[in-house]
Amino acid sequence: TQLLEQSPQFLSIQEGENLTVYCNSSSVFSSLQWYRQEPGEGPVLLVTVVTGGEVKKLKRLTFQFGDARKDSSLHITAAQPGDTGLYLCAGLNTGFQKLVFGTGTRLLVSP
Amino acid sequence: NAGVTQTPKFQVLKTGQSMTLQCAQDMNHNSMYWYRQDPGMGLRLIYYSASEGTTDKGEVPNGYNVSRLNKREFSLRLESAAPSQTSVYFCASSEFGRSWGNQPQHFGDGTRLSIL
Numbered sequence: 001t002q003l004l005e006q007s008p009q010f011l012s013i014q015e016g017e018n019l020t021v022y023c024n025s026s027s028v029f030s031s032l033q034w035y036r037q038e039p040g041e042g043p044v045l046l047v048t049v050v051t052g053g054e055v056k057k058l059k060r061l062t063f064q065f066g067d068a069r070k071d072s073s074l075h076i077t078a079a080q081p082g083d084t085g086l087y088l089c090a091g092l093n094t095g096f097q098k099l100v101f102g103t104g105t106r107l108l109v110s111p
Numbered sequence: 112n113a114g115v116t117q118t119p120k121f122q123v124l125k126t127g128q129s130m131t132l133q134c135a136q137d138m139n140h141n142s143m144y145w146y147r148q149d150p151g152m153g154l155r156l157i158y159y160s161a162s163e164g165t166t167d168k169g170e171v172p173n174g175y176n177v178s179r180l181n182k183r184e185f186s187l188r189l190e191s192a193a194p195s196q197t198s199v200y201f202c203a204s205s206e207f208g209r210s211w212g213n214q215p216q217h218f219g220d221g222t223r224l225s226i227l
Binding site: 004006009033040041042043044045048088090098099101102103104 | 115146151152153154155156159169201203215216219220221
């Protein structure tokens with residue numbers, strides 16, 4: 001069974017701080033997606049990274065796919081209360097054509 | 112713009128009761144999925160349907176059955192509910208094709224199920 005471990009599990013910070021969330025596996029994935037989930041709703045896709053070493057930016061969010069395609073990171077600059085939510089990484093195993101979801105990082109940004 | 116619609120939103124069952132969770136999507140997607148979400152465990156795949164007429168087991172299929180009724184609808188059935196099945200259940204859909212891996216999964220808002 002492929003596993004994606006996210007760290008930290010919980011993060012509580014003040015508005016304006018920077019943070020990084022990590023997503024690690026011993027398995028290689030053909031692509032990796034990041035989702036954000038708000039209370040009472042389903043996850044919503046933020047970004048997909050496909051190439052090893054790829055970096056994508058979405059406003060204050062920077063996503064990186066590891067060179068070996070086994071890990072990824074999400075960096076948020078100057079966090080805002082609107083960034084509060086559960087962040088999930090998900091890796092695609094081409095052979096099984098299914099997504100494997102990470103354990104999740106719950107972020108709370110206080111004003 | 113409904114997207115993925117799940118019913119019911121909340122349900123309380125007694126151990127041993129049965130029920131069916133309904134899911135429908137209006138995006139003409141080929142692939143549909145059922146996940147359960149438990150604290151600290153992310154989303155775990157129960158069953159999926161890559162296309163109409165096919166279903167396959169995911170990571171945690173025991174105690175569940177599914178039916179892909181047509182392209183739009185994918186239901187999840189608990190035949191004899193157990194307390195360990197208390198969870199939040201999400202249905203999702205996505206496009207299937209050559210660039211499948213880059214396509215997002217679109218999720219419903221979930222069904223919160225408690226089994227006493």
